[in-house]
Amino acid sequence: MADAYIIDAARTPRGIGKVGKGSLAHLHPQHLAATVLKAIKERNNLDTKDVQDVIWSTSTQEGKQGGDMGRMAALDAGFDQTVSGVSLDRFCGGGISSVAFATAQVMSGMEDLVIAGGTEMMSLTGTMAAQKREAGLPPALMGSHNEHLDEIHPQSHQGICGDAIAAMEGISREALDALGLESQKRAKIAQDEGRFDKSIIPVYNEDGSLALDKDEYPRPGTTAESLANLKPAFTALADAPYDEEGHTFRNQINRKFPDLKIEPVHHAGNSSGVVDGAAAVLVASKEYADKHGLKPRARVVATVNMGDDPTLMLNAPVPAAKKVLERAGLTKDDIDLWEVNEAFAVVTEKFIRDMDIDRAKINVNGGAIALGHPIGATGSMLIGTVLDELERTGGRYGLVTMCAAGGMAPAIIIERVDS
Numbered sequence: 001m002a003d004a005y006i007i008d009a010a011r012t013p014r015g016i017g018k019v020g021k022g023s024l025a026h027l028h029p030q031h032l033a034a035t036v037l038k039a040i041k042e043r044n045n046l047d048t049k050d051v052q053d054v055i056w057s058t059s060t061q062e063g064k065q066g067g068d069m070g071r072m073a074a075l076d077a078g079f080d081q082t083v084s085g086v087s088l089d090r091f092c093g094g095g096i097s098s099v100a101f102a103t104a105q106v107m108s109g110m111e112d113l114v115i116a117g118g119t120e121m122m123s124l125t126g127t128m129a130a131q132k133r134e135a136g137l138p139p140a141l142m143g144s145h146n147e148h149l150d151e152i153h154p155q156s157h158q159g160i161c162g163d164a165i166a167a168m169e170g171i172s173r174e175a176l177d178a179l180g181l182e183s184q185k186r187a188k189i190a191q192d193e194g195r196f197d198k199s200i201i202p203v204y205n206e207d208g209s210l211a212l213d214k215d216e217y218p219r220p221g222t223t224a225e226s227l228a229n230l231k232p233a234f235t236a237l238a239d240a241p242y243d244e245e246g247h248t249f250r251n252q253i254n255r256k257f258p259d260l261k262i263e264p265v266h267h268a269g270n271s272s273g274v275v276d277g278a279a280a281v282l283v284a285s286k287e288y289a290d291k292h293g294l295k296p297r298a299r300v301v302a303t304v305n306m307g308d309d310p311t312l313m314l315n316a317p318v319p320a321a322k323k324v325l326e327r328a329g330l331t332k333d334d335i336d337l338w339e340v341n342e343a344f345a346v347v348t349e350k351f352i353r354d355m356d357i358d359r360a361k362i363n364v365n366g367g368a369i370a371l372g373h374p375i376g377a378t379g380s381m382l383i384g385t386v387l388d389e390l391e392r393t394g395g396r397y398g399l400v401t402m403c404a405a406g407g408m409a410p411a412i413i414i415e416r417v418d419s
Helices: 029-043 069-076 094-107 122-134 147-152 158-169 173-192 224-228 235-239 249-256 286-292 317-328 345-355 375-393
Strands: 004-011 053-057 085-088 113-121 210-212 275-285 298-307 337-340 397-401 408-416
Touching: 004 029, 004 094, 004 286, 004 375, 029 069, 029 113, 029 275, 053 069, 053 094, 053 375, 069 085, 085 094, 094 113, 094 275, 094 298, 094 375, 094 408, 113 122, 113 375, 122 275, 158 235, 158 249, 158 345, 173 224, 173 345, 235 249, 275 286, 275 375, 298 317, 317 345, 317 397, 317 408, 337 345, 337 375, 375 397, 375 408
Parallel strands: 053 085, 053 113, 337 397
Antiparallel strands: 004 275, 004 298, 113 275, 298 408, 397 408
16 A cells, blocks of 8 residues: 655644633634545645645534535635535544545555544534523434434533543542643743744635634643643533433443442543634645655554443553554654644543553643543644654654544544654
């Protein structure tokens, strides 16, 4: 099979995902996607007629985020009308999967130049959820609820799943708070030193004025004391009935793990931030890159997908990482940098412990606790982040993985190409 190379990666800043508070919340999601697509086009002097597909990840494909954003954003970005587009949903993992799908098309020889990426405006998706609640739809019915599936695999709210895993693993709130604090510290260093500057694309309003040019979610003033004073976020939600039968998210988990005592340990300071954002990754064959003077920055070594227990939901990153290492013929000691999405602190903390990896090599510029997690876009953002950091430090291999709803995790390994 042919190799697939990453030529470039770009992302918007992450804006606070609340209407009236976030600097991007007033914009259309296609505008964010078009912003990074334009940047990819201009930074690489692309003839967009050569782009054979735009593969885009968006988790909540409703309202303004519906209608195949891959195609519509390409049109909005001024791409040639011959450029097709598609949108996919692997929940939180879609931003890795879009790059993996682009990689597969190039490696198979079916296509030579593909742009992958994702967009999520959580300022919109939060409003959608509120509208559903106002319409009388209980939380368990706001997605694809199926009573038969519920009997086989009871599924809960992700926050309660995080608390459940912490209880099962004996991971304390203090340990989770420490990880959250470290995320903030590392993000501040990264911002202060300009480590994100290579990938961040400023977002402008329709009138040409600047909307946002840096991540606005981080809270650099966070301390251990301020985290310790935060109330757990999911206490009430765990025991609130969500249907007429009185089912709760806690008993969804206890149906499968009846002896598990779930204690609330996650809160706003050790969970991922609610933000808006978009990211794009340009993938090409070596032949196309050489012919058109494009300089590869990394080679995609391997991609995999993994499923795990859907009731606990968040535990697939470890088996995904082991699977992608095996597929690549590498060991954990070969990996210079790890990016494991901080959906909840327990995900990354468990990963570090289970994989027995050096904390100095994982999420070195902070993670979603400090920076935020724009669901469908995060995976593509993390690929760009690890690529920039490999180039900054001279590392060779980076591994990116993240949990996704339904108990899934995609994973990817990239290899930096020498300048």
